[in-house]
Amino acid sequence: MLxxxxxxxxxxxxxxxxxxxxxxxxxxxxxxxxSQRLEALQQAFSRFAPAAVVEDIIAEGVSARSEKKEVxxxxxxxxDFTALSERLDPAQLVSILNGYxxxxxxxxxxxxxxxxxxxxxxxxxxxxxxxxxxWQANDAVHAALAMRAALADYNAALGGDGLxxxxxxxxxxxxxxxxxxxxxxxxxxxxxxxxxxxxASRVESLTRVHGVDILVTDAVxxxxxxxxxxxxxxxxxxxxxxAPLATFAVEGFETGGE
Amino acid sequence: MxxxxxxxxxxxxxxxxxxxxxxxxIKAEVKKAIGVVPGWVDRxxxxxxxxxxxxxxxxxxxxxxxxxxxxLITLVVSQDNxxxxxxxxxxxxxxxxxxxxxxIDRLERDFHVADLTPAxxxxxxxxxxxxxANPRVGxxxxxxxxxxxxxxxxxxxxxxxxxxxxxHNRVATVLALPPEALETMVDQRLFKMLRPLIAWRMxxxxxxxxxAPRSSDRPCAxxxxxxDGSPAAGAFRDVIDDxxxxxALPRRTKALMLxxxxxxxxxxxxxxxxxxxxxxxxxxxxxxxxxxATLGSRELDAREAALVPFARDTVRAQPEALQRRLREVTNGxxxxxILEVAGxxxxxxxxxxxxxxxxxx
Numbered sequence: 001m002l003x004x005x006x007x008x009x010x011x012x013x014x015x016x017x018x019x020x021x022x023x024x025x026x027x028x029x030x031x032x033x034x035s036q037r038l039e040a041l042q043q044a045f046s047r048f049a050p051a052a053v054v055e056d057i058i059a060e061g062v063s064a065r066s067e068k069k070e071v072x073x074x075x076x077x078x079x080d081f082t083a084l085s086e087r088l089d090p091a092q093l094v095s096i097l098n099g100y101x102x103x104x105x106x107x108x109x110x111x112x113x114x115x116x117x118x119x120x121x122x123x124x125x126x127x128x129x130x131x132x133x134x135w136q137a138n139d140a141v142h143a144a145l146a147m148r149a150a151l152a153d154y155n156a157a158l159g160g161d162g163l164x165x166x167x168x169x170x171x172x173x174x175x176x177x178x179x180x181x182x183x184x185x186x187x188x189x190x191x192x193x194x195x196x197x198x199x200a201s202r203v204e205s206l207t208r209v210h211g212v213d214i215l216v217t218d219a220v221x222x223x224x225x226x227x228x229x230x231x232x233x234x235x236x237x238x239x240x241x242x243a244p245l246a247t248f249a250v251e252g253f254e255t256g257g258e
Numbered sequence: 259m260x261x262x263x264x265x266x267x268x269x270x271x272x273x274x275x276x277x278x279x280x281x282x283x284i285k286a287e288v289k290k291a292i293g294v295v296p297g298w299v300d301r302x303x304x305x306x307x308x309x310x311x312x313x314x315x316x317x318x319x320x321x322x323x324x325x326x327x328x329x330l331i332t333l334v335v336s337q338d339n340x341x342x343x344x345x346x347x348x349x350x351x352x353x354x355x356x357x358x359x360x361x362i363d364r365l366e367r368d369f370h371v372a373d374l375t376p377a378x379x380x381x382x383x384x385x386x387x388x389x390x391a392n393p394r395v396g397x398x399x400x401x402x403x404x405x406x407x408x409x410x411x412x413x414x415x416x417x418x419x420x421x422x423x424x425x426h427n428r429v430a431t432v433l434a435l436p437p438e439a440l441e442t443m444v445d446q447r448l449f450k451m452l453r454p455l456i457a458w459r460m461x462x463x464x465x466x467x468x469x470a471p472r473s474s475d476r477p478c479a480x481x482x483x484x485x486d487g488s489p490a491a492g493a494f495r496d497v498i499d500d501x502x503x504x505x506a507l508p509r510r511t512k513a514l515m516l517x518x519x520x521x522x523x524x525x526x527x528x529x530x531x532x533x534x535x536x537x538x539x540x541x542x543x544x545x546x547x548x549x550x551a552t553l554g555s556r557e558l559d560a561r562e563a564a565l566v567p568f569a570r571d572t573v574r575a576q577p578e579a580l581q582r583r584l585r586e587v588t589n590g591x592x593x594x595x596i597l598e599v600a601g602x603x604x605x606x607x608x609x610x611x612x613x614x615x616x617x618x619x
Contacts, residue, residue, distance in 0.1 A: 226548070
């Protein structure tokens with residue numbers, strides 16, 4: 001009788017141990033899977049905000065971190081796109097626009113830019129916002145030249161399909177901004193605010209006045225590699241800036257082979 | 259965890275340098291330093307200082323932190339840097355040393371939830387921050403480690419171990435070193451039988467503290483002095499001296515590459531020193547200013563014009579992009595030069611990360 005009780009107890013204990021092990025294995029599996037998802041999420045997030053902000057959000061759900069930093073802002077806008085949008089079929093319009101955005105996004109990533117926002121047919125790109133970047137002005141202007149080349153390729157493809165060609169204006173300015181997580185509980189994004197952003201947008205508008213595609217301000221120009229070929233434009237009045245604004249058209253970059 | 263599982267989607271190209279015959283003296287030197295002659299020796303034999311540096315840092319001799327921590331730091335930093343080669347070797351080494359596979363898996367998935375003491379976790383966190391340098395660690399991180407009982411020399415040693423891993427990771431990544439045979443060997447029956455004996459031979463022992471070599475007139479003297487008391491000081495001193503003495507690349511080119519990495523990582527002390535080194539090698543101050551401001555100058559020769567922006571790329575980049583860029587900038591160069599480029603950028607990255615010690619010591 002005693003042996004039977006001992007045997008039954010041993011079986012019950014063994015069963016409990018097996019169950020406990022299964023539970024531990026299941027929990028470990030879940031933990032590992034959650035951990036992998038978190039890691040993937042952290043990596044994905046780091047494309048949208050600086051590492052310190054991502055860590056704040058993961059740890060506390062929010063980030064109150066805001067800071068003043070020096071960034072280079074590139075603002076690109078399609079010329080006459082509103083008129084074009086009235087002529088084209090909506091599906092065609094969206095397809096053309098998305099093709100353009102895809103090419104621009106690729107170029108921006110290749111040149112260490114952060115595509116902060118699509119604004120209608122315009123794009124706002126930041127250099128030096130996510131990581132400190134001492135060469136942000138050079139990166140921005142190289143990106144603008146690569147965008148010019150990408151747009152030329154795209155236009156060749158559009159022309160081949162009998163579709164209208166696109167033209168853009170790019171304005172680049174460098175200066176101080178306040179960067180942080182902006183928005184409401186429903187919609188938040190990492191962004192920058194300040195006069196520098198407005199000036200970049202105004203400089204982009206000046207491309208129409210001067211009849212060029214890429215314009216940079218003095219603040220960008222003074223940080224640029226001397227091998228960029230620039231042409232001074234007449235200083236122009238712009239909204240929000242006291243003195244007439246000096247700008248330079250970017251013509252190209254001298255490589256060894258040129 | 260399988261290696262591929264640790265790096266989903268990672269592309270790792272063909273090794274840029276071909277294996278060559280290794281002079282017996284080099285083989286003997288490596289064997290004396292680390293006990294074996296791994297596959298990387300065949301690939302790096304064309305540039306002896308890099309062979310010595312790779313094995314010297316591979317010794318990971320420590321006096322102030324538990325020796326077991328060195329392997330954990332190497333694993334975590336290598337994984338964080340997506341160095342498939344170093345991670346594979348370290349993963350295999352932990353198995354040779356007898357670490358439980360489940361323990362290694364948990365460590366690799368997320369060391370924050372692995373079976374570690376709070377002090378170990380803090381040390382790994384610190385080492386990863388040193389490696390990432392984004393942002394650079396500051397007094398808060400030092401205080402955090404001190405809270406867990408690490409003394410200033412131990413903290414300096416953890417930083418040195420992370421910097422050594424950064425060096426290994428950069429060299430292995432830019433060259434795309436192929437996996438070592440050890441990775442598959444650990445699963446062989448005979449190896450499993452002999453494993454306890456091998457582990458006993460390999461187990462790291464702490465070594466007594468060593469004074470930093472006196473070197474005020476040599477490159478990077480301040481950062482070496484900051485490691486005073488640790489055997490890591492001597493390792494860094496020897497590697498830096500060897501790198502500077504090697505002539506596969508002109509010294510002025512190496513100084514400019516160091517200055518660029520320092521500027522990218524926000525390290526003014528090393529930038530000043532690199533600038534002085536470049537001036538001593540005949541580079542004009544205005545040219546250095548221009549290079550640091552724009553990554554280019556008409557005063558640079560064609561090779562420098564390619565290598566200076568490449569140095570910047572090595573600070574933060576994915577393996578595939580780095581490997582492609584090294585091929586581009588060394589197109590047509592011989593193995594000795596390619597290895598010198600890899601070693602120079604790797605050492606610059608390691609030293610500039612280690613200079614956080616100068617701000618805090």
